Amino acid sequence: xxxxxxxxxxxxxxxxxxxxxxxxxxxxxxxxxxxxxxxxxxxxxxxxxxxxxxxxxxxxxxxxxxxxxxxxxxxxxxxxxxxxxxxxxxxxxxxxxxxxxxxxxxxxxxxxxxxxxxxxxxxxxxxxxxxxxxxxxxxxxxxxxxxxxxxxxxxxxxxxxxxxxxxxxxxxxxxxxxxxxxxxxxxxxxxxxxxxxxxxxxxxxxxxxxxxxxxxxxxxxxxxxxxxxxxxxxxxxxxxxxxxxxxxxxxxxxxxxxxxxxxxxxxxxx
Amino acid sequence: xxxxxxxxxxxxxxxxxxxxxxxxxxxxxxxxxxxxxxxxxxxxxxxxxxxxxxxxxxxxxxxxxxxxxxxxxxxxxxxxxxxxxxxxxxxxxxxxxxxxxxxxxxxxxxxxxxxxxxxxxxxxxxxxxxxxxxxxxxxxxxxxxxxxxxxxxxxxxxxxxxxxxxxxxxxxxxxxxxxxxxxxxxxxxxxxxxxxxxxxxxxxxxxxxxxxxxxxxxxxxxxxxxxxxxxxxxxxxxxxxxxxxxxxxxxxxxxxxxxxxxxxxxxxxxxxxxxxxxxxxxxxxxxxxxxxxxxxxxxxxxxxxxxxxxxxxxxxxxxxxxxxxxxxxxxxxxxxxxxxxxxxxxxxxxxxxxxxxxxxxxxxxxxxxxxxxxxxxxxxxxxxxxxxxxx
Numbered sequence: 001x002x003x004x005x006x007x008x009x010x011x012x013x014x015x016x017x018x019x020x021x022x023x024x025x026x027x028x029x030x031x032x033x034x035x036x037x038x039x040x041x042x043x044x045x046x047x048x049x050x051x052x053x054x055x056x057x058x059x060x061x062x063x064x065x066x067x068x069x070x071x072x073x074x075x076x077x078x079x080x081x082x083x084x085x086x087x088x089x090x091x092x093x094x095x096x097x098x099x100x101x102x103x104x105x106x107x108x109x110x111x112x113x114x115x116x117x118x119x120x121x122x123x124x125x126x127x128x129x130x131x132x133x134x135x136x137x138x139x140x141x142x143x144x145x146x147x148x149x150x151x152x153x154x155x156x157x158x159x160x161x162x163x164x165x166x167x168x169x170x171x172x173x174x175x176x177x178x179x180x181x182x183x184x185x186x187x188x189x190x191x192x193x194x195x196x197x198x199x200x201x202x203x204x205x206x207x208x209x210x211x212x213x214x215x216x217x218x219x220x221x222x223x224x225x226x227x228x229x230x231x232x233x234x235x236x237x238x239x240x241x242x243x244x245x246x247x248x249x250x251x252x253x254x255x256x257x258x259x260x261x262x263x264x265x266x267x268x269x270x
Numbered sequence: 271x272x273x274x275x276x277x278x279x280x281x282x283x284x285x286x287x288x289x290x291x292x293x294x295x296x297x298x299x300x301x302x303x304x305x306x307x308x309x310x311x312x313x314x315x316x317x318x319x320x321x322x323x324x325x326x327x328x329x330x331x332x333x334x335x336x337x338x339x340x341x342x343x344x345x346x347x348x349x350x351x352x353x354x355x356x357x358x359x360x361x362x363x364x365x366x367x368x369x370x371x372x373x374x375x376x377x378x379x380x381x382x383x384x385x386x387x388x389x390x391x392x393x394x395x396x397x398x399x400x401x402x403x404x405x406x407x408x409x410x411x412x413x414x415x416x417x418x419x420x421x422x423x424x425x426x427x428x429x430x431x432x433x434x435x436x437x438x439x440x441x442x443x444x445x446x447x448x449x450x451x452x453x454x455x456x457x458x459x460x461x462x463x464x465x466x467x468x469x470x471x472x473x474x475x476x477x478x479x480x481x482x483x484x485x486x487x488x489x490x491x492x493x494x495x496x497x498x499x500x501x502x503x504x505x506x507x508x509x510x511x512x513x514x515x516x517x518x519x520x521x522x523x524x525x526x527x528x529x530x531x532x533x534x535x536x537x538x539x540x541x542x543x544x545x546x547x548x549x550x551x552x553x554x555x556x557x558x559x560x561x562x563x564x565x566x567x568x569x570x571x572x573x574x575x576x577x578x579x580x581x582x583x584x585x586x587x588x589x590x591x592x593x594x595x596x597x598x599x600x601x602x603x604x605x606x607x608x609x610x611x612x613x614x615x616x617x618x619x620x621x622x623x624x625x626x627x628x629x630x631x632x633x634x635x636x637x638x639x640x641x642x643x644x645x646x647x648x649x650x651x652x653x654x655x656x657x658x659x660x661x
Contacts, residue, residue, distance in 0.1 A: 071411070141403075143546045167564035179560035182552035187410035190553075 001161050001250065002178045003170065004039040005063055006055065013082035015070065018063035019056035023048030026116075028093040029084065030055040031100030033247060034124075034139065034189070035151075035162075036062055036181035043097075043249040046257030051093065051264075056083065058103070060184030062177055073099075073125070073188050073196065077106040090114055093264060097121035097249050098220070099189065102196070105229075108210070109202040118210040119260050120229060122218050122246050124194040126203060128228040136194040137220045140186065153217040153245035161250035203232040210236035211263040213256060215244030237263070271614055271646045272510065274360060275320035275634060276328040277621035278338040278537075279313045279346070281306060285336060285540050292543040293335035294400050306339060312627050314349060319631055320620075321354035323638035328360040328617055333404040337540055344378040351386035359386055362460055362480060362617075363393030366419035367412045368405035373443055375419075376426035380452040388453040393460035393480065394420050400548040410553035415440050422446075428456050460513070466494035473498035473507065478615060480513035485588045486575040488514060488610045496611065509614030509652055514606075517591040518618040519625065520599050520637040530633060531582055531593040536623035538591075596640035603641075604648055612653030616645070 006020040020039055028051035030037075030044055037044070037055060047053050059079050060066030070079060080103065084092065092115050096104025101123020108118045127135045142150050144165055148158025159165065167175045210233045214226035223240060230238035241248050241255045249256045284300040285292055317327050329346045332338035340346050343361035350359055359382070369375055383390040396416045402409050418438045425434070426446050433447040461472040463479045464487075472479040473495045481491055492512050499507035519534050521527035552560065562568075573580075576588045585591035586602040589610075594602055607613060618637075621630040 140551060141545075141547050146547070168567045172561070172565050175561040175564040176557060179552070179557045179564060183410055183557055183560070186408060186551065186553040190408035190410065191406050 001041065001163070001247075002036045002038055002062070002181055003163055003174050005173075005177075006037075006039045006057065009063075010083065010086065012086045013079055014065075014067040015059045015079045015082070016065045017056045017059075017079075017083055019054060019083075020044075022053045022055075023051055025051045026091055026093060027051070027087075027089045028053050028095055029080075029089065029104075031080075031094070031096035031103045032058065032061070033098030033100055033122075033249075034185050034194075035147075035247075036177065038062070041250070042253035043256055046253050047095070047260065049257075050261050054087065054089065056080075058099070058184070058188075060187065061181050066184065071187060073102060073106060076103055076188065077110070080107060081110070081112070084112070084114055091116045093117045093119070095119045095121065095260065096123060098124060098246060099185065099194070101125060102194070102199075105199060105203060105206075106196070108206045108208060109199070111205060111207070115208055117264055118206065118208050118233075119263065120210065120212045120226075121249055121256060122215055122221055122226065123212070123229060124189075124221050125196060126199045126229055126232070127192065127195045127197055128200065128225055128232075134193070135221075135225065138193055139220060140190065140193070144182075150219055151245055151247045152251055153215065153243050153248065154251060157251040158245070158247070161247060200232060203229070204234065206233045206236075209263075211260070212236055212238045213259055214238065214240055215246060215248030215251075216240045216242050217244060218246045218248065220246040239263075271616060271642075271649050272358070273325050273638070273642050274328040274358075274513075274615065274617045275317065275325040275620050276330070276515070276617055277313055277316065277619065277630075278330060278332070279310065279340045280537075280540075280622070281309055281336045281339055282536065282540070282623055285536070285543075288336060288543075290543065291545045292337055292540050293332065294403055294545050294548055295334075296336060298334075300336065301339075309339065313621070314346075314353065316621060316627065316630055316634070317350055317357075318353055320634060321357040323634060324356075324642070325618075325634070325638065326358040326360065327354065328362055330362055331365070332398065333401055337537075337543075344375075344382060347382050347390065348378070348385070351382045351389070354386075354389075357389065358391055359389050360391040360460065361393055363395030363462060365397035365401060365405075366394050366423065367416040368397040368401055368407050369419065370405075370407070372419040372422045372441055373426065373446060376423045376448055379423070379457065380427060380448050380450050383452040383454055383457055384450045388457075390452070390454070391458040391460060391478075393462060393478075394423060395462050399550055399554040400544050402551060402554070403548050408553065409551040412554060424456065424459075427452055463491060463495075466491055469495040470498040473511075474502045476503065476511070478511050478513055480515065480615070480617065482515040482617075483574055483590050484514070485590055488589060492610050492613065509612050509649070512613035513615030513617050514589070514610070514613050515617035515619060516589055516606075517585075517593075517622060518599070518603075518620055518637070519591075519593045520596060520633045520641065521594070522632075522636065523595060527593055527595060527598070528582070530625060530629055531591070533624040533626075533629070534593070534622045535591070537619075540623070596636055596644075599637065600641050600644050600648075603645060607645075607649055608653045610653075612649065614649075 102125025152158030
């Protein structure tokens, strides 16, 4: 999640992206979650068996730079549009998890003809419910030590995905990467907490086939929140993954990959 | 040397009722309004007595806290502006990185300065990390927001040439026009500093550099200030540019000192009672510092640089808690003053924890009558080492 850097660099719109390209086939832009991505993330590996996966660290995450003008998710969205145009990606599958789901949804509502399908995995970013009920759990009210319980269905799976949180035993760059990812998350998501009040209405603009994939034990954005997300996007499907938390795609990468690939219509992952 | 009486206006009686953190999250069912009425009026009385005794006055603010019920520096000072006669009135500080409306901050500063007859001194501070939970302002880019707020407030206070507009990144105003403007052209400005980098910034601005409970790191901090001040202004920093805050209690004899020390020390036990996630939200400290903390496994402040369970003497020598008979506390403060190269503003947390009103007033009176004049005389030429350096 935050150890192995990605191999490639590309500068566009003032942002130098850290990114990777893996696999062959239709381009699939993978947008990572709130705590970052690394080159070894299991879902990237699974999806690359059927697609040409392009995965980058968001500006301010990992080794991707964050110029001063990039301070919001909206700025990040425009940075990704720059990247997509620079790479001249067409017929793109957007797959976004957690924070990346928010970015994917914001990309989709902008209606580029470059996008053909959308998969939201335990996404945040929209406000459903009344003003006195939190839409998204206040992720910032938890210490790092509490995150494996909060973000995963199973603490041990969480600790495994989060490298045991053993920063003292890991290279110094890992501490920097993790600290940087957390600060950038605060910058983009402090308040309103991980949503854009305007997004809900805009979701109705999405015209590409959409699947909302949700962990049945997501404690950040609940399955009901996911159902509301899917119900707002015209024609969107909703599927639950059993035994999966907010970062279920680390716990059950095969289940997520299989559901995604089935939806996208190219058969099951090998 | 100037002496400032400070207290945090705590509802310390709730500390034992509350299980866990005493700020941010404890239910306000533990904040009894009738008791709060008694406490507020008691603390205001103590500041009025401080005024009579020749102290200056320092106030602060926190939010959702049993440790400090002052929800606004300027609200407390608005009362004291009218109810005191001579004391300088210091807000240390107004957390502008928490404030959504710096225009209002400037207006309140100006109004208090005018009512008090030009006695206001102003510390603009960023905010304690856990305060961001209540203000809902982001820990990320806190300092960018601080500096824009600072620049705005200073311009608003000093601008006398008709309305101006402000279109910054964080704040926008179409018509800034302070009525009243402050009586002092610009009230004396303070900054709280715990890093040498910030001390240098304060020095360049010529602001008073105040540091709290900084113990063994104070010498280097003050040296940085003095060095930068000399470079920026071409003259040595006057002693009144440096301020140091510690707990301070005086007693007539050692038995009384021990009793008062024990009551005040409960304050230090209550302070760390902060919800763990809010001690250092990401963005508040630099990435480099946060990464270093992860890599080294170090957490939080390291006990003021003191040994585990420090003795009363270690507390005094470390500059955390001065406690003694008049003669003892004179030597404690003089010794610390000399060790850090001198400072002219003695910030005294003179009521804290369970120290009752009578003990507080007696301690303040004893210090004002028997210690303050001696310290003023003994430090009027600065610290020995600075005298040596000048020679």
